[in-house]
Amino acid sequence: MSRKTMSRFAKAARILLATLREIFDEAAYARFLLRTRMTSSVEAYAAFRQEFEEAKTRRPKCC
């Protein structure tokens, strides 16, 4: 497999992972840590869920 093809596969895999991280809110948690200058911990995750839940539950999901 050529280097170009390999790099395309790697890029596709990176995008897929980024998409999954966004869908599963991992990216939102990472942004929260960045914004609040906290490191990942039980307390940080609890604070993230508290801030994030109301916004998330207001989002409609389709049928």
Added chain:
Amino acid sequence: MNKSLSIVAWGIVGALGVVAVGVVAVRRGEPINALWLVVAATCCYALGYRFYSKFIAAKILALDALRATPAERLENGRDFLVTNKWVVFGHHFAAIAGPGPLVGPVLAAQFGYLPGTLWVLAGAVFAGCVQDFVILLFSVRRDGKSLTEMAKEEIGRVGGFVAYAAVIAILVILLAVAALIVVNALKDSPWGTFTIAMTIPIALLMGLYLRRIRPGKVLEVSVLGFFLVLLAIWGGQWASQNAAMARVFTLRAPSLAILIIIYGFAASALPVWLLLAPRDYLSTFVKLGTIGLLGIGIVVLHPTLHMPALTRFVDGSGPVFAGKIFPFAFITIACGAISGFHSLISSGTTPKLIARETETRMVGYGAMMAESAVAVMAIIAACVLQPGVYFAINSPAGVVGQTAAAATGTISSWGFPVTASDMQALAHAVGEQTLFNRTGGAPAFAVGMAHIFSQSLGGATVMALWYHFAVMFEALFILTILDAGTRVARFMIQDALGHIYKPLGRTSWYPSILATSGLVVGAWGYFLWQGVRDPLGGINSLWPLFGIANQLLATVALCVATTIIIKLHRARYAAVTLLPLAWLVAVTFTASWHKVLDPNPRVGFLAQARVLAAGPATSASAQLIFNNRLDAAVTAVLVVMVALVLIESVRQWVGVLSGGEESRVKEAPFVMTRLAEERG
């Protein structure tokens, strides 16, 4: 690619599409391979995206890559965030793809595979994708405003109020019909009920892992949860074979309905939903995985469709739901062709993530094409079944008869041979006691999916596992929609009540939480109970009601879009939204007329109420009469409200076109993007 090569390549795609659609449309009297549907769909989507969406982007919307989007201008690291277009695409698709594109096409397969396929393809390319695309772009140009806000600003207060009321109505009916699908899939099924019950401790375990062991590692815990669910499916077989466990988990429809109503209230009003939150991730994980797996399965195994192109039920006498092909095929399949609900997503989270206007084409138009492809998969899953089997599963006892012999006799007399022993063998193969009268679409889809996969992976010996995997997948993500939808409706009602009495709007004030949760759950719970007690199976009345409400919301969305297009002085291209709007008005108003006033008691609510009133008076019949009148009233109110929006919109169009009305749109002012500079 040089121009002549491009012309040749697109010419080949066009020719292939014409041949495939031709084969799908013309072939009669012999089974057809599912690959023809796949090829027809692929070519239609490719042509629609390449040419039609590009035309809309260039001529009507004039997408501007240099205009800063709200994600850039208002970036706050939370709601507004510049995001990679593929990531937004995935996020948007995960939000719009629910049970609708799976259930609607399965129910509409009673007309044959052809009407559903043609509507899904044409509806998506010319209506659904267009709606999602234009609403997304218009919301991006208005700082991510919601459909109700845009309707209020562009059409007037009536537009805003109707959009709000339509959303609440759709949510209530959607939640009722979704719950009914789960009830019908799980009733008398200890295996299925056990598996779904197990998802609650699995979710709690995931929550514990997320909070205490590896904070924030959602993907990791979802994979773990997925394996636990597979274990629960396997355990369900044991539960169904163990006499004591089977007794506990064998529940009748009314008991399941009560449990789901209690679950819905608890999930909305009590903090327990925080513990259940990981189930949302699990459901999304399973949903995306299953859709991908089914797509691969169909392409690799390319099963044969046994359902004819058209059945005799195009005349309106169908057992799954009553009503002629026009308009009922077009309201039965909403998601997959056009769904008003999508306009809420397109004007919700997604516009706040878009990095450049030009990306709205791929996200709005493209994601809807992907959902339409899911609907094609559902059509294939339903139509690979022998028609007799399909009708035995999907027909209510009130139509085909109470016993296996009566049901198979009735269905065979329609020209779709099936025997009681065939059905018994199939039920045994999928680990159920019976598959008769499992209305709602989910069990038929599950049998179809199990049938496709059992052709290869593990053969017939694991058909029961595939069936219960499919049932679990549908029930799991319907239940997450149920608790999420209940909370969304609760918040909407609290927001509105907050204008009357401030504390009612506070989402942390318990009296308000309990009252509004009770209101929402009471509303959908009432329709669910009505569906469970309905001798015609409930789906016959509730699914059309949901389809009408959903398509009426699409009507509102297209009214908003057309109004903005006219105000932008692009009236000569307004047909792009005006034609789907005219089609939806024709479909929904005709369907509503039939559902309210049709003299056939299987179709018209009032006719059925009259028949019941003429029969012996019992408390049950009094309740059924009331329910039918209530359904008729709900339908009539929805239609009147949307008619008001239409009148208001037409008044605006005439005013703008005649120069009497100001044609200024309420867009955010142009700001040059900085992303272009950064990209050099």
